[in-house]
Amino acid sequence: xxxxxxxxxxxxxxxxxxxxxxxxxxxxxxxxxxxxxxxxxxxxxxxxxxxxxxxxxxxxxxxxxxxxxxxxxxxxxxxxxxxxxxxxxxxxxxxxxxxxxxxxxxxxxxxxxxxxxxxxxxxxxxxxxxxxxxxxxxxxxxxxxxxxxxxxxxxxxxxxxxxxxxxxxxxxxxxxxxxxxxxxxxxxxxxxxxxxxxxxxxxxxxxxxxxxxxxxxxxxxxxxxxxxxxxxxxxxxxxxxxxxxxxxxxxxxxxxxxxxxxxxxxxxxxxxxxxxxxxxxxxxxxxxxxxxxxxxxxxxxxxxxxxxxxxxxxxxxxxxxxxxxxxxxxxxxxxxxxxxxxxxxxxxxxxxxxxxxxxxxxxxxxxxxxxxxxxxxxxxxxxxxxxxxxxxxxxxxxxxxxxxxxxxxxxxxxxxxxxxxxxxxxxxxxxxxxxxxxxxxxxxxxxxxxxxxxxxxxxxxxxxxxxxxxxxxxxxxxxxxxxxxxxxxxxxxxxxxxxxxxxxxxxxxxxxxxxxxxxxxxxxxxxxxxxxxxxxxxxxx
Numbered sequence: 001x002x003x004x005x006x007x008x009x010x011x012x013x014x015x016x017x018x019x020x021x022x023x024x025x026x027x028x029x030x031x032x033x034x035x036x037x038x039x040x041x042x043x044x045x046x047x048x049x050x051x052x053x054x055x056x057x058x059x060x061x062x063x064x065x066x067x068x069x070x071x072x073x074x075x076x077x078x079x080x081x082x083x084x085x086x087x088x089x090x091x092x093x094x095x096x097x098x099x100x101x102x103x104x105x106x107x108x109x110x111x112x113x114x115x116x117x118x119x120x121x122x123x124x125x126x127x128x129x130x131x132x133x134x135x136x137x138x139x140x141x142x143x144x145x146x147x148x149x150x151x152x153x154x155x156x157x158x159x160x161x162x163x164x165x166x167x168x169x170x171x172x173x174x175x176x177x178x179x180x181x182x183x184x185x186x187x188x189x190x191x192x193x194x195x196x197x198x199x200x201x202x203x204x205x206x207x208x209x210x211x212x213x214x215x216x217x218x219x220x221x222x223x224x225x226x227x228x229x230x231x232x233x234x235x236x237x238x239x240x241x242x243x244x245x246x247x248x249x250x251x252x253x254x255x256x257x258x259x260x261x262x263x264x265x266x267x268x269x270x271x272x273x274x275x276x277x278x279x280x281x282x283x284x285x286x287x288x289x290x291x292x293x294x295x296x297x298x299x300x301x302x303x304x305x306x307x308x309x310x311x312x313x314x315x316x317x318x319x320x321x322x323x324x325x326x327x328x329x330x331x332x333x334x335x336x337x338x339x340x341x342x343x344x345x346x347x348x349x350x351x352x353x354x355x356x357x358x359x360x361x362x363x364x365x366x367x368x369x370x371x372x373x374x375x376x377x378x379x380x381x382x383x384x385x386x387x388x389x390x391x392x393x394x395x396x397x398x399x400x401x402x403x404x405x406x407x408x409x410x411x412x413x414x415x416x417x418x419x420x421x422x423x424x425x426x427x428x429x430x431x432x433x434x435x436x437x438x439x440x441x442x443x444x445x446x447x448x449x450x451x452x453x454x455x456x457x458x459x460x461x462x463x464x465x466x467x468x469x470x471x472x473x474x475x476x477x478x479x480x481x482x483x484x485x486x487x488x489x490x491x492x493x494x495x496x497x498x499x500x501x502x503x504x505x506x507x508x509x510x511x512x513x514x515x516x517x518x519x520x521x522x523x524x525x526x527x528x529x530x531x532x533x534x535x536x537x538x539x540x541x
Contacts, residue, residue: 032046165307178209209277236270380447410481
């Protein structure tokens with residue numbers, strides 16, 4: 001057995017019913033319509049000697065061999081171009097994709113360039129039996145199903161739909177799913193143009209997402225009839241317009257005439273009760289237009305596409321919620337996270353609300369840091385902050401930020417409670433009590449002990465996601481936060497101080513308080529009326 005250390009493949013017609021994989025060995029590989037070509041593709045758009053690939057290790061270069069219909073990368077015609085892994089190129093109308101695969105083993109007597117069909121339910125030969133490869137047969141149906149016998153034809157259509165379901169269920173982005181859907185439409189049916197429009201959640205209107213001609217070109221503007229797609233969406237039913245120009249349902253729509261629409265079909269993308277969008281196809285030249293069989297098949301096809309789209313949207317939403325959840329874990333307790341998920345909103349909108357702000361600072365931390373090694377300081381903070389954060393979350397506060405050795409938390413945003421001031425006071429007391437327990441443990445370990453001072457204030461702020469969508473920073477902005485910071489600086493070691501606004505809202509009064517003389521702080525013209533909370537002295541009941 002030989003082992004290929006850098007196994008690579010070419011995928012022909014990726015995502016389509018006749019998708020095939022070709023081993024790509026070292027050296028030259030030719031693509032064309034003759035049997036002399038390494039990869040022989042019997043398609044009318046290919047030249048006899050169309051293109052050549054030269055592989056040297058991980059490097060693959062594509063050469064056009066003076067083909068009639070050209071070789072394209074990103075729809076730009078090329079003569080010679082190095083290919084990147086994952087890149088798609090087109091020879092005439094046939095697409096190829098360069099992909100890496102895991103290391104494989106194959107017998108010595110099997111050429112690496114042998115065609116290796118992908119593991120699908122049907123072999124390429126059986127798909128040839130299902131689909132007619134020529135067009136313009138003049139038959140009533142636009143379906144490229146070879147069988148004429150009604151029973152065999154029904155079975156073939158079912159097999160095609162099963163294959164469609166398999167191909168559309170593969171993972172990928174929503175855009176790639178929509179592109180695969182159009183690829184399948186053109187492969188299965190004789191249509192000139194196709195488009196998928198999805199409902200825009202922000203406007204509630206249909207918005208085009210992908211559109212293409214049978215030639216593979218993308219349109220420069222819209223070609224579909226707005227009247228047709230709106231009719232199908234509002235009626236929530238597939239519709240066939242055998243001669244759109246005289247159909248009374250369209251009320252002589254000007255767009256039908258302007259777009260030269262002769263016959264068209266449109267089906268809703270409706271996995272459940274909600275219409276997610278529509279699939280639109282039409283033709284400009286086909287003499288017999290579309291028939292009832294075509295409409296029935298397009299409806300079944302659209303149902304498969306709708307289920308795949310719904311699953312893809314759900315997967316995308318789950319991923320987005322997971323990202324938001326990871327970001328919000330820094331700020332919000334589990335109860336708040338649950339409310340945010342139920343709201344199913346995007347990034348938090350800025351609101352104006354009343355909050356109680358808590359500032360906590362470690363006393364003498366600068367001097368302590370200079371006496372310790374940096375690693376010791378980090379270890380100390382890593383012991384201290386999780387305990388404090390857990391207390392904030394216990395009382396359903398929002399942990400807004402760490403500022404060096406300081407901590408800031410708020411109660412009242414993004415959701416408020418009638419007793420937010422009480423929650424903030426209880427959290428402040430429990431922080432002091434928890435630090436006493438930490439100091440007792442550190443004392444037995446020979447580590448330094450800490451003292452904190454805490455300030456509380458209540459007032460109105462603007463609260464929301466401050467910054468950008470890429471960097472989530474939930475914050476509160478306003479004078480109330482500045483005052484809380486000043487009150488914290490007034491408090492002494494092991495003390496909790498609060499403003500008269502917080503004191504007035506504090507209903508529990510579980511501890512004694514001592515009023516302080518009017519206190520002037522930086523940034524305020526008038527002195528503050530403050531109270532010191534005697535947290536070691538529970539109030540008598």
